[in-house]
Amino acid sequence: MRTKILIRTFFIIIVLIVMISGCGRRKQSITVAGSTAFQPFAEKLADQYMQIYPDAYITIQGGGSAVGIQSALSGAAQIGMADLVTLPEEAKALCSVIVARDGIAVIVNLKNQVNNLTSSQIREIYNGKIDNWKDVGGKDHPITVISREEGSGTRSSFESIIKNVSLTNNAIIQDSNGTVRETVVNDINTIGYISHGLVNDKIKPVLVNGIASTEEEIIKGRYALVRPIFFLTKETPKEKIKDFIDYILSKPGQETIKQNGLIPAK
């Protein structure tokens, strides 16, 4: 008897939970989807925004830059995030705002002696034409190239800035900035590229064309590997959507972006 009652209460509780969560107060909600590189920053910004304006409700979703463009086009999200150097043809119909910029650091293992690579050396390495570190001033070790999966915003930005990259099929493919970094930490022969905001002291970012991937150089516009982060909307942003974008572009918003390792838009 007792178990029966228990089971019944359990069911009632579940039904109640479903009902409550289903018919919560409908705040005006904004969905933001896309770039996984900008997702953590967008979450932070949305939190801050919601603290200031408690009646706004913003959901941040990932999915990648391609998903960001698609969902902005289809209306599945009010704002799409994309971190591409050049927006693809289908995104031309959307309104775009650059909310931040992000450098792409080319990274090697700490024990690697190579400190500087030119963009043409990077291209040859990723094309597989240069496959030994001694050809670019290092020790006689084979180069293990690490890239990202097809469709990653970081990869497409990297390839469109370096230009004419047709990735060697010896390249190891990792599916996130974090795993690329881990692989480089563990293997002395590797070269990879990750978002500037995720560089730490376990790996060594190399100079590209003699310029370091520091915030200063990126703001000055001297570092080559920089990509913009776009917010895409179907129509000219207005009301809540405009408010949120304005907040990101405002001083406190840009300050948050800067503190977390990205480069402000202006």
Added chain:
Amino acid sequence: MKVLTEKGIYRLLMIIALSAIAMLLLIVLFILKEGLPFIFITGIRDFLLSSEWKPAAGKFGIFPMLVGSLWVTLGAMIVGVPLGLAGAVFISEFIPRWAMKIIKPTIELLAGIPSVVYGFIGVMVLAPLIRDYFGGPGLSIAAGAIILGIMILPTILSISIDSIKAVPNSYREGAFALGATHWQTIHMVVIPAARSGIVAGIILGLGRAIGETMAVIMVVGNAVKLPGSAFDSVRTLTANIALEMGYATGKHREALFATGVVLLVIIMVLNYFAASAIKRGVKK
């Protein structure tokens, strides 16, 4: 209190059973619907046997992934089958029942470890070891094979133990009575008698090895190429889908579903063999 009558229960159970089957059917239908048109348009030969996979350039050949899956799975068998079989024989024939009751569940716990954890161990421990001793990037077929070999151990072990245990004791007594030693009894009488169960266990393990995704993505390096040695990086069919599905649109997406169709066919064929192996065992 008599809400749940005999008939009510019967209907309820039937609905639950049917919905499970319906779900399976829907999944299969959905994958076929999304993937088959692509295979027919590209042509089965071009799709399966071309080794160029460049979605951006509209080239979809999954041959490297087929070969990758094959080698990694084969490697997993080479690691997992001897270990599993030897373990099963030892646990079921050589140690007392009470010890078995402790050891068997412990090994089955291996199946409960999430595959990311296996992958993590592979990346942090195994790959550096392989890189240091054998060269290459470390993230390789060998790493994948060892990790998968361990992952399929519980499947092979527990099914093999059950089928060895199911061999009637009279067989063993008969063999002993003829003057056979313990080892002779095992490899001439017990294992042949339990063969169909052992084969079924191995095939189920094989299916798990082909289907495993997370751990494999982490340890095989995912390079799209035909491997030259066991220490080269490869990409498997499952990894191909999981890596690219998040971004894929249009033709690329269809190609990934088509990859899913290929996987589905492989696994269905394997399961069919496993089922018929078990059936043969029952008939005997």
